[in-house]
Amino acid sequence: MSQVIGAFVAVILGVGTMLLYFFGTNYVLDSALPDKTDGGGNFISREKQRETIRPWLFVAPAVLILGLYLVYPAVQTVILSFFNNRGEVFVGLENWIWSFGNAEFLQSIGNNLQWLVFVPFLSTAMGLLIAVLADRVRWGTIAKSLIFMPMAISFVGASVIWKFIYEFRGGEQAQIGLLNAIWVSFGGEPQTWIQLSFWNNYFLMIILVWIQTGFAMVLLSAALRGVPEESLEAARIDGANEIQIFFRIMIPQIMTTIAVVWTTITITVLKVFDIPQAMTGGQFDTQVLANLMYDQLFRGGIDYGRSSVTATVIMIAVVPIMVWNIRRFQNEEKAR
């Protein structure tokens, strides 16, 4: 019970402090710079002064927190990648050279590349397929809702769910994992799937596909509904068959959405940490950059320099998407 009360008090304090800031600072501003009448009885509005300061009261917490938690650390991480394991001595490119000669780091990059192809492709393709199929049936909404559901499940929770599916029982014992049960019923020998080098990567990727397909489906479904009926009619009159219409008319019209879905999933893939961490801990040749970075930071000897290199490599992979996003945003702003 005391834990519940303690948590409750903490919650109230945390939220209260922040509300106090906004109401307090604005109250102070209004009291410090009130409208007044001068000696001659003329009314002097100081609204202008107040409204010059007020925007900064509004954005200050956001700017401070973004600066402290995202901008400063991002710069600092790049700098730390040129320093030694304790972050104290400048070592130049030593960490970078070490990393690119390190088998585990190279393996992580190799695995990440496979993740980067497989997961966005399969999630987007499945999402598109489901969006098309579900638009045609009355129970489509329920179907979409169920396929969307894994989005709400944590990566760790999903890992437990799928580790159970991949569970292995040796010898004559009955299989309790679904995959082995199916495999054995087709006459196969039971397998320890998540230790099966090379293929185990794909068993891990399927978990993320399972989660991300719903996301792709929702976005693509909305985009498909936005394709104007007239353009489809026109193509039909011109004698195009439905397959041609799908690939030549619909797909090009939703290309931007496909790109958004693809890049969003790409970023999720680059950051994937929980699934390898919970499934294999990066063993059995399943290491990925995000998990490697965590290991370099917490397992064995703490190494700020090398883990900074790993983090920076993830960041470098994200930069093109970041630039594309900002450009897209600026174009949208112009169109507003």
Place this chain on the structure above:
Amino acid sequence: MNTKMPLLNMTVGGFISRAALILIVIAWTLPTFGLLISSLRDADQLAVSGWWTALTATEDNAQGRTGTAEDAVEENGMFVISGNVFEGDSNAAKTVGGYGGGAIGGEIGDFSAGETITLEDGSEFTLQSNGDYTLVSETPFELERGIRFFYVEQVPPRFTFENYVTVINSEGIGQSFINTFAVTIPATLIPIAIAAFASYAFSWMEFRGRQLLFAIVVGLLVVPLQMSLIPLLRLYSSFGDSLTMLLESYVDQGLVFSESIQDQLPVSAKSYPGIWLAHTGFGLPLAIYLLRNYIGSLPRELIESAKIDGASHFEIFTRLILPLSIPALASFAIFQFLWVWNDLLVALVFLGTQPDQRVLTSQLRELLGSRGDNWEILTSSAFISIIVPLVVFFSLQRYFVRGLLAGSVKGG
């Protein structure tokens, strides 16, 4: 009917597309369904049979031994040893499927329950399906040890909440459930408030650098969490160290409260406020982006007319804009709630890893390591960890989808 693709509306095409969709839905739901069923099964049954057989009895080979000569009683001139193989077994619903083997001859399952076998010495052995056995002989027994036999034990399906009670009380799930709430609620509300004020300023207030600041926010949307961890970890630990030194100096000087402070030393920055701020920082770009899209699309006349009435921006925001923005706030709230609730990495880095500080995800990760073979523990723990997000998700799906469509620029 939608006529976009008549091909799929034709009878064969329509059938195939429906069948395909049903198959996909089943494939997508089955994993979670299996977890739920398994978490409700008897722990012993879960360990020996697949969850898809949960409704049928599990069969197990077991061995029994009759009583000895001392247990024999004389009835109507016959000597009888009797008993029950399930005696002392907590699960009263077990039955015998078949028996045989051991000293009574044959193989296990050769004889069905209730069948009587005549043994070599002329005595007769019977095992009933309820577990009662009798060994009957015309001459007195000389057995010093009981006769050994084998039987197929059938355990009827049993569903129970025992697994849940166990994990909540003795596997740390109850405590981490509370911790998760203590982390999640402020980590959802704080960024909403901060982002709402900032979004209003970005939309409707004039200040230098407004465009540039917002472009930076858009850029920050995709910055991976991993870029922040190392410097923040260093920052947190040096903050904890200096706070500890400061408090120690207070204690040395014998200032007020020094005794209660001393119990808390050394203090760590890995605490609730620490993780709230971290989640706030990581959630803010999306929050500002989503809310600015919404607040910025409100009609300009609304704000202008309120200004003419003499309202300050603070009043316009709190009394007019905030109530109007509830749908957008709800969208982001669901996002942030799910993200924080489901997060593992931030919790591992910014909270301590002692048992009393773990959130559900990190407790689940611990259990995967320490109780990797106890599926009754893992399945019920996992289900507890996903039930709250699932309820939030299904009840507020509309807002969630709206947020997803508005904020799809973000990397998640």
